[in-house]
Amino acid sequence: MSSSTASRWGLRTLGLGYLALLLLAPLVLIFFKTFEDGISPPLDAITSPDGLHALKLTLIMVAIAVPINTIFGIGCALLLVRHKWKGNGVIDAVINLPFAISPIVIGLSLFLLYGTDGWFGPALADLGFEVLFSVPGMVLASIFVSLPFVVRETVPVLQEIGTDQEQAASTLGANAWQTFWRITLPAIRWGVAYGVVLTTARVLGEFGAVTIVSGSINGKTQTLPLFVEKQFANFQLPGAYGASLVLALLALTTLLAMNLLKRKEA
Amino acid sequence: MEAHAASSSAATPRAGIRLPGVGAGLGRGAVVLYLSLIVLLPLAAVVNQSLEGGIDAFWSAVTSPQAVASLKLTVICSLIVVVINAIFGTIIAWILVRDEFPGKAAVNAVIDLPFALPTIVASLTLLALYGHDSPFGIDIAFTRTAIVVALLFVTLPFVVRAVQPLLLEMDREMEAAAASLGAGGLTIFRRIIFPNLVPGLAAGVALAFARALGEYGSVLLFAGGLPETQVSSVFIRSQIESGNDLGASAVSVVLLLASLLLLASVTLIQRWGSRHERDGDGGGLTTMPMSGDVVTKKEADDE
Numbered sequence: 169m170s171s172s173t174a175s176r177w178g179l180r181t182l183g184l185g186y187l188a189l190l191l192l193a194p195l196v197l198i199f200f201k202t203f204e205d206g207i208s209p210p211l212d213a214i215t216s217p218d219g220l221h222a223l224k225l226t227l228i229m230v231a232i233a234v235p236i237n238t239i240f241g242i243g244c245a246l247l248l249v250r251h252k253w254k255g256n257g258v259i260d261a262v263i264n265l266p267f268a269i270s271p272i273v274i275g276l277s278l279f280l281l282y283g284t285d286g287w288f289g290p291a292l293a294d295l296g297f298e299v300l301f302s303v304p305g306m307v308l309a310s311i312f313v314s315l316p317f318v319v320r321e322t323v324p325v326l327q328e329i330g331t332d333q334e335q336a337a338s339t340l341g342a343n344a345w346q347t348f349w350r351i352t353l354p355a356i357r358w359g360v361a362y363g364v365v366l367t368t369a370r371v372l373g374e375f376g377a378v379t380i381v382s383g384s385i386n387g388k389t390q391t392l393p394l395f396v397e398k399q400f401a402n403f404q405l406p407g408a409y410g411a412s413l414v415l416a417l418l419a420l421t422t423l424l425a426m427n428l429l430k431r432k433e434a
Numbered sequence: 435m436e437a438h439a440a441s442s443s444a445a446t447p448r449a450g451i452r453l454p455g456v457g458a459g460l461g462r463g464a465v466v467l468y469l470s471l472i473v474l475l476p477l478a479a480v481v482n483q484s485l486e487g488g489i490d491a492f493w494s495a496v497t498s499p500q501a502v503a504s505l506k507l508t509v510i511c512s513l514i515v516v517v518i519n520a521i522f523g524t525i526i527a528w529i530l531v532r533d534e535f536p537g538k539a540a541v542n543a544v545i546d547l548p549f550a551l552p553t554i555v556a557s558l559t560l561l562a563l564y565g566h567d568s569p570f571g572i573d574i575a576f577t578r579t580a581i582v583v584a585l586l587f588v589t590l591p592f593v594v595r596a597v598q599p600l601l602l603e604m605d606r607e608m609e610a611a612a613a614s615l616g617a618g619g620l621t622i623f624r625r626i627i628f629p630n631l632v633p634g635l636a637a638g639v640a641l642a643f644a645r646a647l648g649e650y651g652s653v654l655l656f657a658g659g660l661p662e663t664q665v666s667s668v669f670i671r672s673q674i675e676s677g678n679d680l681g682a683s684a685v686s687v688v689l690l691l692a693s694l695l696l697l698a699s700v701t702l703i704q705r706w707g708s709r710h711e712r713d714g715d716g717g718g719l720t721t722m723p724m725s726g727d728v729v730t731k732k733e734a735d736d737e
Contacts, residue, residue, distance in 0.1 A: 179528060180529050183526040186526070187526065190583075190587055191548070194556065195547065195559070197562050201562050244465050256719070259465060259466070264697050265693070269648060270649070272670050272686075273667075276682055277479055277480045280482075281479040287475070324721060374552075376667065396558060397655070415552045419551040424543075
């Protein structure tokens with residue numbers, strides 16, 4: 169009995185110690201480092217025109233990429249679960265690609281496609297539409313990296329709820345649209361919401377893919393993560409830590425939302 | 435099972451919310467078009483660029499000393515990382531399922547932090563923690579060890595979240611039987627528990643490996659881009675910046691192939707795992723252990 173107690177304590181110490189060193193210590197240190205020299209240096213850096221612009225641009229990314237991927241995600245999940253088709257396996261596999269591909273490769277792919285020698289770049293430039301080193305390219309990168317989340321979270325919920333209630337609704341004369349709004353969407357809402365939270369977190373924090381297509385121009389094509397890197401590279405540590413703290417608080421909010429949604433879902 | 439019901443009802447009109455024949459076709463067309471524009475065409479552009487100068491140019495770009503060094507470093511660091519996180523991930527999943535201690539819910543919630551925290555923030559704080567002004571006096575910044583630590587951070591949740599549901603599902607009677615027959619703790623783990631965890635462990639390791647191979651942000655500030663700490667993603671970035679699109683694309687194609695192989699192996703592992711455990715096959719669609727949601731559903735079932 170004593171040996172099992174010892175091994176229990178050993179495992180507990182090992183696991184929790186690892187988490188403390190790897191996860192908790194960095195999180196605590198962000199707070200400490202940010203306010204090392206008082207509250208005003210980081211605050212001034214974040215409220216500088218470039219800092220505020222970075223925050224605004226980050227929120228614009230979220231406001232565009234998240235709704236697009238949510239609508240796509242729900243529609244795609246419905247097709248995959250409810251409409252058997254021989255191509256579904258391929259669609260399913262393509263949706264998982266952004267999980268496994270390096271953000272740098274994703275950035276490069278957009279860089280090549282929309283660059284001056286790319287397949288789309290010259291034609292769009294003739295129309296006066298700049299994708300690279302401007303907001304559209306950054307939006308495309310954000311959409312690419314966050315594409316799988318809503319689909320992956322919605323598919324299992326759709327499989328679980330089955331079709332009984334929907335069949336009842338349609339028997340009672342509801343059309344497909346009414347059935348979707350009144351029956352299906354309320355039933356899958358927590359799964360969708362969970363996917364939306366994960367999508368938002370990914371878009372807020374994306375660095376690699378966005379950095380390649382944006383050029384990280386101060387006050388123009390700089391999101392908060394890019395702002396962190398630029399400030400650090402220019403030895404502006406208060407700005408780097410201040411923006412990091414904002415992003416860390418957003419991450420903690422995300423974790424909180426995930427946990428609340430998990431309870432709702434269960 | 436639902437997927438099965440949907441498929442068998444293809445001939446009958448009533449099957450829950452289904453688009454009419456034309457609508458389903460249109461929807462499918464929209465999904466395929468969207469995926470092509472957003473994902474497939476850009477990736478095709480990379481492959482196309484890598485083969486611009488023919489297969490010989492591709493090969494010499496991939497086998498250039500710098501490219502080989504970066505790929506080797508990336509693979510070795512990623513292998514070390516998945517081995518460490520396979521062990522610690524299993525231990526953490528174990529204490530989250532089988533142990534009771536105050537604050538367990540908070541620990542369970544914080545596991546997903548690496549998914550939520552931007553990678554560049556992770557890099558900055560790891561540098562502050564284990565760099566020149568380390569409060570612990572550990573300075574590993576700009577070394578290969580820093581690459582490993584950064585990758586340990588970003589890949590931590592994969593194994594935990596893949597193993598946790600399997601531990602929750604596991605039948606405790608087999609362990610009790612083995613114990614009553616005189617098996618010790620280690621024997622029970624090796625002969626009974628571990629074999630049941632293999633599918634989850636393998637899927638988690640494959641996903642963590644894919645993530646580690648392509649990781650960029652968390653490595654950037656902490657390990658830097660010195661010649662001896664240049665992982666493949668940093669190498670690709672430097673090639674783009676120096677205008678060598680061929681060099682960047684060729685190494686990218688190697689990473690892409692690795693991603694495809696790892697994703698395919700995850701799918702195969704899940705098929706194989708689900709054949710042993712569940713009656714429904716989920717319509718052959720994949721599930722990703724990317725967060726704790728799977729776990730909570732299982733917990734809810736148990737209650």
